[in-house]
Ligand code: HEM
Ligand code: SF4
């Protein structure tokens with residue numbers, strides 16, 4: 329079962345010649361990387377630092393950050409783990425858009441201007457690009473992101489038809505990077521909104537035929553700070569590095585609450 | 591021996607500004623959301639017929655004067671029409687602004703003040719508007735003198 333992931337990246341700004349193979353043949357170009365720095369032990373004010381770097385056509389923003397950290401300024405702080413778009417550690421605001429640094433190729437950005445890298449918005453910044461993710465995970469925990477099933481434990485696997493599995497396939501893809509929640513203007517205001525990611529992960533269980541706690545999750549999201557705060561701005565769908573149709577998932581949860589109540 | 595309590599993992603570590611006050615359940619926000627859509631759909635009909643009748647039909651825009659409004663409000667049909675439009679538009683608009691205040695005000699005290707002003711003005715406008723629709727008298731008798739226009743019934 330394959331589901332298309334639609335990635336809306338701009339057309340490449342630097343064309344790679346066809347047939348480039350070995351490391352030495354990859355074209356290089358110069359970039360200016362501007363990173364928003366913050367260190368509460370030094371100053372309460374954030375400021376921008378910038379570096380001129382020579383990078384390869386196959387490099388990503390994460391490689392540029394590594395180059396800075398390893399060769400220029402070791403105090404630059406950011407999270408990353410897998411470096412391949414799986415762990416969700418390195419969501420950041422790149423040129424004003426939330427993306428994963430490890431999935432954003434430098435050649436796809438406008439290299440004629442400085443590349444701006446900031447921490448994701450709406451969560452407390454701890455240092456440089458590192459934010460406190462606890463409020464985000466708290467909302468995630470509140471929607472009970474685990475299978476709840478009534479009755480006896482089956483002695484075999486819990487069966488499900490392909491159609492039943494397809495129903496919530498999109499929302500299984502979440503890597504909890506927080507790109508969506510921290511792109512939401514409603515979340516920016518006061519951080520009270522549950523946020524897109526919590527709703528996406530509730531959706532994953534609400535529409536799972538094997539789960540029996542859908543009603544409880546719908547009740548949790550019927551909160552004053554739940555799905556009804558969504559203003560359908562689509563920032564979350566645009567931000568999601570996994571191509572999840574986040575706004576659609578939120579609408580489906582709204583519909584489910586309505587049909588249950590009326 | 592006292593039973594040891596096991597704290598929820600990482601409990602108490604969330605920045606205080608982010609913790610949600612529980613117990614705010616109830617269906618108010620759902621009803622408000624539904625109301626915006628239903629009233630919106632009804633308002634499309636109410637507003638566009640209103641605009642057509644006032645600005646296009648008959649003499650069009652040149653036909654609008656005191657007498658035109660007086661003539662419309664002499665009929666219970668237009669009284670009810672305008673009353674529904676007034677109430678729905680006001681409640682729809684007020685809820686829309688309430689939502690915007692919730693989205694943009696960062697402090698609860700700012701929120702409270704803005705909503706206070708909002709609800710007060712809504713009540714004033716809805717009450718005044720309703721009064722005008724039902725007590726409007728195009729041919730008033732002031733100090734025993736009847737102010738008669740050509741559309742008034744003969745005294
Ligand atoms: C012509 C028919 C109308 C339709 C179909 C309509 C529909 C809607 C809908 C569906 C929403 C909810 C948007 C959301 O929840 O994200 C909304 C919001 C709003 N409406 Fe209307 N509406 C109409 C007329 C009016 C009128 C006459 C007023 C002013 C009195 C008004 C003022 C507002 C305001 C202030 C909002 C909040 C804006 C926001 O949430 O971004 N609307 N409208
Ligand atoms: S829904 Fe997408 S953007 Fe949001 S946390 Fe999951 S993977 Fe990240």
Ligand code: FES
Nearest residue numbers: 411413415416430
């Ligand atoms: S480092 Fe794991 S997703 Fe980017």
